[in-house]
Amino acid sequence: MLKRIKSLLSNFWRIFRSPSGYFSLGFLTVGGFIGGVLFWGGFNTAMEATNTEAFCISCHEMRDNVYEEIQPTIHFSNRSGVRAVCSDCHVPHDWTDKMARKMQASKEVWGKIFGTINTREKFLEHRLEMASREWRRFEANDSLECRNCHDEEAMDFTRQSPRASEAHRRGLIEGDDTCITCHKGIAHELPDMSGVEGWE
Amino acid sequence: MRLSAMRLIVIAFAVLGISMAVIAAEGELDAMRGNMPLLEERTPEPLYPVENRDIRRVRAYPMQPPTIPHKIDNYQVDLNANRCMSCHSRVQVGESQAPMVSVTHYMDRDGNFLADLSPRRYFCNQCHVPQTDASPVVDNTFVDIIDIIRQSPDTEQ
Numbered sequence: 433m434l435k436r437i438k439s440l441l442s443n444f445w446r447i448f449r450s451p452s453g454y455f456s457l458g459f460l461t462v463g464g465f466i467g468g469v470l471f472w473g474g475f476n477t478a479m480e481a482t483n484t485e486a487f488c489i490s491c492h493e494m495r496d497n498v499y500e501e502i503q504p505t506i507h508f509s510n511r512s513g514v515r516a517v518c519s520d521c522h523v524p525h526d527w528t529d530k531m532a533r534k535m536q537a538s539k540e541v542w543g544k545i546f547g548t549i550n551t552r553e554k555f556l557e558h559r560l561e562m563a564s565r566e567w568r569r570f571e572a573n574d575s576l577e578c579r580n581c582h583d584e585e586a587m588d589f590t591r592q593s594p595r596a597s598e599a600h601r602r603g604l605i606e607g608d609d610t611c612i613t614c615h616k617g618i619a620h621e622l623p624d625m626s627g628v629e630g631w632e
Numbered sequence: 633m634r635l636s637a638m639r640l641i642v643i644a645f646a647v648l649g650i651s652m653a654v655i656a657a658e659g660e661l662d663a664m665r666g667n668m669p670l671l672e673e674r675t676p677e678p679l680y681p682v683e684n685r686d687i688r689r690v691r692a693y694p695m696q697p698p699t700i701p702h703k704i705d706n707y708q709v710d711l712n713a714n715r716c717m718s719c720h721s722r723v724q725v726g727e728s729q730a731p732m733v734s735v736t737h738y739m740d741r742d743g744n745f746l747a748d749l750s751p752r753r754y755f756c757n758q759c760h761v762p763q764t765d766a767s768p769v770v771d772n773t774f775v776d777i778i779d780i781i782r783q784s785p786d787t788e789q
Contacts, residue, residue, distance in 0.1 A: 622708055
């Protein structure tokens, strides 16, 4: 068995290495270029498709829990009509970071297949674990996904309520807090927060 | 015979008129709902914006639960989390600089002090509410006790 695989591989490697004696150089370069464009375009299109809200809520785990919960919040419906969809907060916008996140998300496919959170009870049981993971991610990248829209350089503290501007000055500018330090649970319901720092 | 029939019609009209007047009067009495028949739905008024100035308001009487001087939209207060207490609890006021909930919130009903918030004081909105600048739908005849003391004859001289 091992021998057969080995011979198959070495056979492939021999063909792969030897120069083409059949196709013209023009065909290979132009064909390779077009093939590359098609592959890259297809790859990115497919990846963008997994970044849409429709894709996320095609699973009932997301549609019945977190999607329900975001709807009354300001990130879903507000006076100016700007909406943040799932991927705006949960997937980095930079390509390399996005790829890394998508690879991590393969674990979520595992969870989907084995029904780790396929009932409300199971979902609630795992909520603290899942939320903590997101909080850690936001703390590690300095709330990058918040800052894709809410840039502190662009924030006019004088337009905020006194309470908000004071808290932002203390935590964000002078302290080393990041958005998620205070703004937990703005888009989804919170898990049992006993034991979470700042919530006891 | 003809006369009594006439009388019957007159009485019927009178009864109809009186009942309609009563219904109309009932409609006027209901100030909150407006002049709207019971089975019809009124277009709701737009929500008034909540005052968000963070300025503490005077209490109408000493025991009054203070009103909330800021927005509390989507604040989660349930079994899992208490958003209010993430700023107003004893251990959080250093970080948040918010006023601490009064010490009565850390007492049971017999006046014994507890380590943490009393469960009977957990749901903030049972007593504390934000305010809007909506005009009152009914007149308020409340008089502050301090005004009554000022007006009383003993203090006049």
